[in-house]
Amino acid sequence: MSVATAAPPATPPARSKAARTRWSQRLSANVSSAGLNVAVLALTLAWIVPTLGLLINSFRPGGAFNTSGWWTALAPPFNFTLDSYRAVLGASDLAPSFFNSFMITIPATIIPAAVAAFAAYAFSWMRFWGRDWIFLALVGLLAVPLQVTFIPLLTLAVHMGLTSGNNFFGLNAGFLAVWIAHTGYGLPFAIYLLANFFRVLPQDLFESAEIDGAGPVTVFFRLVLPLSVPAIASLIIFQFLWVWNDLLVALIYVGGTPEVAPLTVTLTNLVGGLGQHVEYLTAAAFVSMAVPLIVFFTLQRYFVRGILAGSVKG
Amino acid sequence: MDAMTPLTVTLPMLAVDWETLLSVNLPTLLFVVIGVPLVLVGYIVGFDVLVRRLPKRSQPSVRPWVWVAPAIFFVGLILVYPMVGTVVRSFFDRRGDAFVGLGNFARLLTDHGILIVLRNNLLWLLLYPGLVLLFGLLLAVLSDRVKFEKPVKSLIFMPMAISFVAMAIIWQFVYYYKDPSEPQTGILNAIVVNLFHGLPITWIQDSRFNNFALIFIGVWGATGFAMVILSAALKGIPAELLEAARVDGANERTIFRRIILPLMMPTIVVVGTTMVIFALKAFDVVYVMTAGNYNTDILARRMYAELYSAGNYANASALAVILLLAVVPVLIFNLRQFRAVEARR
Numbered sequence: 001m002s003v004a005t006a007a008p009p010a011t012p013p014a015r016s017k018a019a020r021t022r023w024s025q026r027l028s029a030n031v032s033s034a035g036l037n038v039a040v041l042a043l044t045l046a047w048i049v050p051t052l053g054l055l056i057n058s059f060r061p062g063g064a065f066n067t068s069g070w071w072t073a074l075a076p077p078f079n080f081t082l083d084s085y086r087a088v089l090g091a092s093d094l095a096p097s098f099f100n101s102f103m104i105t106i107p108a109t110i111i112p113a114a115v116a117a118f119a120a121y122a123f124s125w126m127r128f129w130g131r132d133w134i135f136l137a138l139v140g141l142l143a144v145p146l147q148v149t150f151i152p153l154l155t156l157a158v159h160m161g162l163t164s165g166n167n168f169f170g171l172n173a174g175f176l177a178v179w180i181a182h183t184g185y186g187l188p189f190a191i192y193l194l195a196n197f198f199r200v201l202p203q204d205l206f207e208s209a210e211i212d213g214a215g216p217v218t219v220f221f222r223l224v225l226p227l228s229v230p231a232i233a234s235l236i237i238f239q240f241l242w243v244w245n246d247l248l249v250a251l252i253y254v255g256g257t258p259e260v261a262p263l264t265v266t267l268t269n270l271v272g273g274l275g276q277h278v279e280y281l282t283a284a285a286f287v288s289m290a291v292p293l294i295v296f297f298t299l300q301r302y303f304v305r306g307i308l309a310g311s312v313k314g
Numbered sequence: 315m316d317a318m319t320p321l322t323v324t325l326p327m328l329a330v331d332w333e334t335l336l337s338v339n340l341p342t343l344l345f346v347v348i349g350v351p352l353v354l355v356g357y358i359v360g361f362d363v364l365v366r367r368l369p370k371r372s373q374p375s376v377r378p379w380v381w382v383a384p385a386i387f388f389v390g391l392i393l394v395y396p397m398v399g400t401v402v403r404s405f406f407d408r409r410g411d412a413f414v415g416l417g418n419f420a421r422l423l424t425d426h427g428i429l430i431v432l433r434n435n436l437l438w439l440l441l442y443p444g445l446v447l448l449f450g451l452l453l454a455v456l457s458d459r460v461k462f463e464k465p466v467k468s469l470i471f472m473p474m475a476i477s478f479v480a481m482a483i484i485w486q487f488v489y490y491y492k493d494p495s496e497p498q499t500g501i502l503n504a505i506v507v508n509l510f511h512g513l514p515i516t517w518i519q520d521s522r523f524n525n526f527a528l529i530f531i532g533v534w535g536a537t538g539f540a541m542v543i544l545s546a547a548l549k550g551i552p553a554e555l556l557e558a559a560r561v562d563g564a565n566e567r568t569i570f571r572r573i574i575l576p577l578m579m580p581t582i583v584v585v586g587t588t589m590v591i592f593a594l595k596a597f598d599v600v601y602v603m604t605a606g607n608y609n610t611d612i613l614a615r616r617m618y619a620e621l622y623s624a625g626n627y628a629n630a631s632a633l634a635v636i637l638l639l640a641v642v643p644v645l646i647f648n649l650r651q652f653r654a655v656e657a658r659r
């Protein structure tokens with residue numbers, strides 16, 4: 001597009017020709033930019049149509065999704081209702097699952113983030129035997145499929161009574177098992193992300209703090225943490241979304257116990273369980289998406305930054 | 315019957331036990347949210363006090379271990395110990411007491427069912443990273459040149475934020491099948507019937523299409539991820555370089571092939587390897603959409619079935635080890651990449 005403005009100044013006799021070239025160039029640039037705009041819009045539209053369809057279906061009266069396509073609802077007479085949402089939030093497992101999802105996700109985000117921050121600090125600013133090898137091992141563990149951990153961990157959890165049937169000071173022990181599991185699974189990435197950020201903090205800062213007599217604890221809480229808010233924010237968003245959206249780990253460690261089941265598990269059961277009330281599924285899916293979408297759209301900046309720090313440098 | 319693929323689990327509607335939720339769980343949640351950070355801070359501060367009591371000379375060699383100990387504990391407990399355990403377990407029989415060598419693998423790999431599983435995993439492995447990169451690159455390059463780049467990227471990135479379960483539900487309605495005598499309510503079959511005058515297709519059950527249908531759900535979800543990373547790499551290419559090439563008379567296609575693509579290659583490789591890992595670990599979409607039926611089963615779901623439905627720990631361990639072996643090349647590649655970056659630092 002900048003080509004159109006780059007035409008050289010011309011003398012009077014040549015002007016008409018130059019103007020014509022410039023004009024035709026501009027025309028072709030405009031045509032191709034119009035084509036480009038259309039292509040991008042078409043792709044974007046194709047990308048959001050599936051979600052849009054579900055959203056519209058979720059506001060249609062019961063059974064309508066099964067008799068006519070959601071696109072017919074876009075033409076008048078409009079007939080939208082909140083019935084599905086009312087049904088889903090009122091009479092199903094979904095409301096307690098919503099609570100369970102928070103119950104699982106919040107600790108399973110805080111614990112690994114804190115543990116990772118400590119470790120990342122040591123990996124980036126302290127010297128110790130085997131440091132680089134241990135860090136390399138963590139990078140290797142990033143790729144390990146969780147499946148290889150299930151059997152021994154399940155055996156261990158049963159052995160220690162950390163299953164959804166037991167209580168732990170009144171708390172369903174299933175929660176505890178899921179928190180611990182997510183902490184372990186999340187740590188390699190969390191440490192990797194934070195260490196990448198910590199180690200590019202300016203060294204003079206640490207030196208002058210040390211001269212002022214600040215110990216590592218002070219440096220960590222007064223300098224490293226405040227300076228790393230963006231990295232920690234992206235880590236927390238990442239871990240939050242990953243745990244909130246997780247199905248497999250929840251299935252493995254709390255199985256089908258409704259008292260502990262997060263939204264993903266309950267939703268999966270609804271896929272088959274509601275039978276003729278499939279219309280509720282639409283609303284249920286959006287209820288489960290509400291929290292991650294809010295997190296995503298309000299904190300997108302940090303989320304993107306985390307993705308970039310986690311992979312481009314890798 | 316309609317095209318919704320039922321998982322035959324029917325949960326009874328739970329009478330919501332709000333009393334337990336609010337009287338036990340909510341206080342616990344608060345306790346954990348406040349307590350855990352306090353415990354961890356207390357741990358660091360407490361041990362630092364102890365470390366300070368040590369002779370000055372040995373302090374620097376002890377202190378780092380205090381900081382990494384919790385991480386090493388959790389990673390060791392949750393990842394390393396069970397990984398070793400599973401590998402060992404895969405050489406033992408169902409009950410776990412007789413050593414059978416490679417017997418589990420031999421039995422698994424000669425089972426006809428597993429061949430379909432492996433074929434499907436191969437399909438995922440080839441198509442999923444390939445299509446994600448293709449769409450991601452296309453969208454990154456195209457959206458870079460339009461004015462409304464930001465909203466476009468947000469919308470395409472959006473599926474990254476939601477669960478595979480929600481994605482699967484979204485796509486169940488896209489792939490919805492109705493008898494040809496009725497109007498199609500799934501948009502894909504509506505297009506097939508109304509625009510191409512074809513017969514509606516059972517996208518989920520028909521073995522000719524279903525694997526592609528499932529893989530595309532994954533592609534739809536991950537493209538935004540690839541796009542964001544590739545777009546950042548694209549914007550990192552100096553504008554003068556492209557301008558210089560344009561002045562020299564190179565057309566846009568040449569510029570893309572000769573300058574943009576080579577400069578983006580390291581990032582493409584990183585995204586590609588991430589997608590390969592995703593493809594190998596794929597579980598949720600297949601579990602929710604077909605439960606592995608209609609020839610769509612994949613390793614991770616089969617492993618889950620062996621573990622939970624069949625209770626066959628020998629098979630489940632062996633399948634997990636096969637998955638692990640499959641990621642080893644990626645793992646080695648990642649480590650090399652990491653060391654190369656470190657060496658440049």
